[in-house]
Amino acid sequence: RxxxxxxxxxxxxxxxxxxxxxxxxxxxxxxxxxxxxxxxxxxxxxxxxxxxxxxxxxxxxxxxxxxxxxxxFIDSHIHYPQTAVIASYGEQLLDWLNHYTFPAEQQFADAEFAALAAQQFLNILLANGTTSALVYTSVFAQSTQAFFQQAEAYNLRMIAGKVMMDRHAPAALLDTAESSERECRALIEDWHNRGRLHYALTPRFAPTSTPQQLAVTGKLYRDYPGLYLQTHLSENRAEIAWVKSLFPEASDYLDVYDRFGLLGRRSVFGHGIHVREREIHRLAQTGSGIAFCPTSNLFLGSGLLDLARLESAGVAVSMATDVGGGTSFSLLRTLAEAYKVLQMQQQNLHPLTAFYMATLGNARALDLDTHLGxxxxxxxxxxxxxxxxxxxxxxxxxxxxxxxxxxxxxxxxxxxxxxxxxxxxxxxxxxxxxxxxxxxxx
Ligand code: GUN
Ligand code: ZN
Structure with a gap:
């Protein structure tokens, strides 16, 4: 014994x-x-x-x-297909997506390529001391399948999902509302709550989904209890203006997601740098979280997250690398950059709070704290x-x-x-x- x-x-x-x-x-x-x-x-x-x-x-x-x-350590926002485009020069969000990210993600149509990339990604996570993460795969269901298979082989507690996008990206990277619903259902049936794995609905961000696809996402969110939802929110000024032109009926960026029922305790919105008062209130009211991605927010020139404003309003903020927009897999480096982002705003990140956030805080934010943290x-x-x-x-x-x-x-x-x-x-x-x-x- x-x-x-x-x-x-x-x-x-x-x-x-x-x-x-x-x-x-x-x-x-x-x-x-x-x-x-x-x-x-x-x-x-x-x-x-x-x-x-x-x-x-x-x-x-x-x-x-x-x-x-x-x-x-726990990483609340990271893209496994972007490992190889980390440190890509010279652009802000929308150009960076078009020039680097979308080309890289097209390779993930190949299941063998995806399996190898997933294995390399997980090895890098573990070498950085990151043991759980909320992960974006690519639009290809086989890349999600490959990721879950590799995570299962390592016996990791991981949350991941297939990226949904049915417009405003290269044709090779687009699904449809119908195909994404079918593929998500199959992946959820196969992987959600299997061993230590969980499924996250993953509409990339409002500009790359039609209202039809966001409606499908909301239906899936209601159909399967315990699912997660991850997407991007108010990261970059040009992105926000684009969302406003695509969804003129919405009162703000968050409201686009809200209208389709995508907010909640297990919803994690990446970035949220430029959110307004109403959005902050609504995030807090619905228990929705923000993933703070300091290395990415600096690298892509997106802006400085006002952590104190979010936390004092009761919004759960988690720590994330956002590789490949982020420049390191290391939560240690991420905490260091978070500290500097807050210094720029006369705010503080106590080391104890920082390490809490990277461990139990992120576990709580991802509703994993009954298992770990x-x-x-x-x-x-x-x-x-x-x-x-x-x-x-x-x-x-x-x-x-x-x-x-x-x-x-x-x-x-x-x-x-x-x-x-x-x-x-x-x-x-x-x-x-x-x-x-x-x-x-x-
Ligand atoms: N917004 C939409 N897609 C992405 C992405 O892949 N990375 C980041 N940082 N923002 C996004
Ligand atoms: Zn991201």
Whole structure:
């Protein structure tokens, strides 16, 4: 029996609630902690001293005193077909879509190509410590199929869906209202709530769907309880003007989606940078979320998200990379850019709040927190083992930190995937970084 239990001894951080940085409420941190995992789930978490006091033999632990264990990171908005167009030069949203994204997505008609791309994408996610995500596939149902197959092979908790778009994109990338309904139904039947997988209806954004297709989306959303919905909202000024001309009857961008019944607790709208007061109120009222994509919002010149305004109105805001508009798969880098975006607006992102958002906060925003997001007993053991000093500079900076907050701030500001030493899914190690010594031998 005992041999089924894995024990990890390290620095351990997780959140029991949204943290209050002044009191430390919501934060649980052990400078020398033990995490017990049994049958892929969290069995217990305590200080090493407390564990030893209960008669636990600390010799059983995998001991890494200099490393920090945290729940796996969660990415609330990312496009798997855009991995290879990350870092494409020179454009804002609409031109970037036409010049880079749409050509890249056409390759996903090929199921074998899509399967390989899905595998590469998931390997990169895991190397970045990201263990769950809300993922856009492409318009081709076989690319969605391929993604779910690969995610299932890794036993990941993933949410994904087929992109729906029936206008204003190259002909090769268009479906129709009818074909998208048929294909979505088949994918939902095959994959929604199968193992750790969930389906998200994914109309790309208002300009690329006819009213007929948005109506189909709303019907599907009502037909299958527990589905997710993801799309883009108010990212770019030219995009917003275009939506206004295409849907003159709507009172604003969000209202286009609202009219078709697409808002709700499991609806996640990417960006939402330029939303107006009425839209903010309506997002909050319906429990709809906004995915904050700072590296993308800066890279595509889209704008600065007013996080304080959204959160004070009660809108759930999650953290996202939005690769390939975003420039990194790393939630650490994403938190660093979020901090700077807020600095530009005289707002603040406390390091504890930042790491909460990347873990339990995003789990809550994606309605996954009954399964994961922290180390509560019984939750799925998806976690990451981080090096605090992955480079000489980081080691030097960490050596002069005085407390957890400073350590975390240096980690998010200087860190990236090189800080991810190992990644575990349901207690199983699925990624291990080659040590720096091994790197040197290469
Ligand atoms: N709006 C519509 N499609 C996309 C996309 O692929 N990326 C981003 N960032 N915005 C979009
Ligand atoms: Zn996006």
């Amino acid at each position: 005992h041999s089924d239990v894995q024990a990890f001894r390290a620095k351990i951080l997780h959140f029991t609630d949204r943290p209050d940085p002044t009191t430390g409420q919501g934060v649980e941190y052990f400078d020398d902690g033990v995490l017990l995992v049994e049958h892929g789930r969290i069995k217990a978490l305590a200080s090493a001293a407390a564990m030893a006091g209960q008669g636990f033999d600390l010799q059983q632990c995998r001991h890494s005193p200099e490393q920090l264990i945290m729940p796996g 922290n180390f509560a007993p019984g939750k799925e053991a998806d976690f990451v083992v981080l090096d605090l000093g992955a480079t000489p500079l980081q080691a030097l900076r960490q050596a002069s930190t005085r407390n957890l907050t400073e350590q975390l701030f240096a980690l998010m500001t200087l860190g990236d995937e090189h800080n991810v030493a190992r990644t575990y899914i349901m207690g199983k190690q699925v990624f291990r970084r080659a040590s720096r010594k091994e790197d040197q031998q290469w």
